[in-house]
Amino acid sequence: MTSLAELEELCRIRIFEEQVRELALEREVIGSVHLCIGQEAIPVGVCAALEPRDALFATYRGHGWALARGVPPEELFAELLGRATGTNGGRGGSAYLSSARHGFYGENSIVAGSAPIAVGAALAAKFDGSGRVSVVCVGDGALNQGAMHEAMNFASAFALPIVFVCENNLYSELTPIAAMVADPELWHRAAAYAMPGVRVDGNDVDAVRAAARDAVQRARSGGGPSLIEAMTERLAGHYIGDVEQYRPAGEVDRAREREPIGRLTSQLVASGVAPQHCEAASQRAAATIERARAAALHAPAADVSLVREHLYA
């Protein structure tokens, strides 16, 4: 069920991230920023399976998740630029932004820190009758933090409506995940919690969407949690400025042959979509992002007079 709309969504995230990289190199965006270039199919596929009432929690590499969840790119740019119109008025920054009105309950710069919180959203759903499903995205490295184990066990023990999504881009920050685990098939861990686990091609929107729909449906119908391991590759460094000396020569070039935008474009063309329609989708995405960036750059700086507010009720 691939579509031009999904291609445009992938392109929006890709172009947003490329623009963020530019803004960071121009010193307009200050501080640590972690891009998801190459990983766009996972948020797009998972968010396609969600309803507005669902609660999404992400990791620090979460701009793509925010965009896929419907957070306006202008607000995200503004947040990264430290503007008053940012999703969080500049307080969350790149690694801790949220937008509750879009069902996006936040990134987290503690890699597994969002998992227990997402479990709590699922726990609340058990009592509030909302039918809400909670989804948490973490990276491969997060599976080695203790909070992840606690969260998965807790969720499974109480059959809570949550989906754990692991974006496995093969690197835990700068170190290969394979060197840090005895079993690099991380989805195997689901068995320890008696929950379904599945590994999917995370560069394939269809595959991600299908796995997410299964997992969300199971959660919503009382079947409890599940784990989706989505395999992908980073086309960017861990952070902007990462020289990636740890990556073997040619690895990123080979990854470009498998990345989700080229892949979805080929699928669409093979199914009969005219190439110029794919190109038009990309151009629409570029125009949207360019407008958002310009608007954010014109927005007022975060208001210093408010810096002490919102600490306590």
Add this chain to the structure above:
Amino acid sequence: MPELNYAEAVNAALRRALAEWPETLLYGEDVAKPGGVFGVTRRLYREFGERVFDTPISESAIIGSAVGAAMMGRRPIVEIMWVDFTLVGLDQVINQAANVRYVSQGALTAPLTIRTQQGAVPGSCAQHSQSLEALFAHVPGIRVALPSTPQDAYDVLLSAIACDDPTVVIEARALYNGPRENVELDGPIAAVGGSRHRHRGEDITVLTWGAQTHNVVAAAAELDAEQIGLDVIEAVWLNPFDTPAVLDSVARTGRLMVVHEANVTGGFGAEVLARVAESGISLRSPACRVGLPDLRVPAAPGLSSAVLPSASSVAAAARTIIGSESVPWNAAGQYYDAR
């Protein structure tokens, strides 16, 4: 008015919260069917059913899930069995709960209550005797309270649960089975904050909290006979902290002692001394901290009682302050100097 001990007062507060606020949840290790290892949550599972439940031994998941459930409109009350165990889940307190409101500009809130208990009692091990209130009080965004009487155990917990901020209520294990007193159960729920004047005197302001309050009050009674008047203030809340109450008292007495069970270095007592110093009120004697002299807490009762503050060591420190122009750091004669 029923006569309740400290543990029964906590239980009564939890019962009222569960009865009055359907959005409350009560959970933690062994709190439901077993009724809590100290019996504090007895019968609540029977009365309130699935809103009271036992959890895996998973402090990150307990506190973190409370953060998430609170963000979604529940009002979770979680028990961390010993304050020492909060360290297992501290990310969820300091990196997560404390940030929810601030980084979202109030669009998200996390009104959860963490109940725990601390303090040294004879025979406890070094991982079951620590006093960690300064850790929490150091973190903006977290409210911190340490009640010491049955009435305050009841009132403070309800204030914490009603509060829309993440709140840590540190109970005192040594007091759970203490004497019963009449506890007013139907009063209005106060806003967080406030202190209690526990003894009047004109010579030394003594600021304390938690289980040490009882030692300090006993010392004050002993010193009355010697015409040394302690003005004893109990800080039931460390955040918000009642600085004006301390300054008002110090302005009268011209002397200050802080007594706590936590290690002296970096303890909240240091913060109190700093606030008084910054106020510009001049003191007649150097200010003094009485606390655990930067030690691990030994298990042997004879060893721990030699180093923990007591009524007699508090009284001795007060006499030293009155009699001396220069009080050495952590001066109570029998204290072992860890340095």
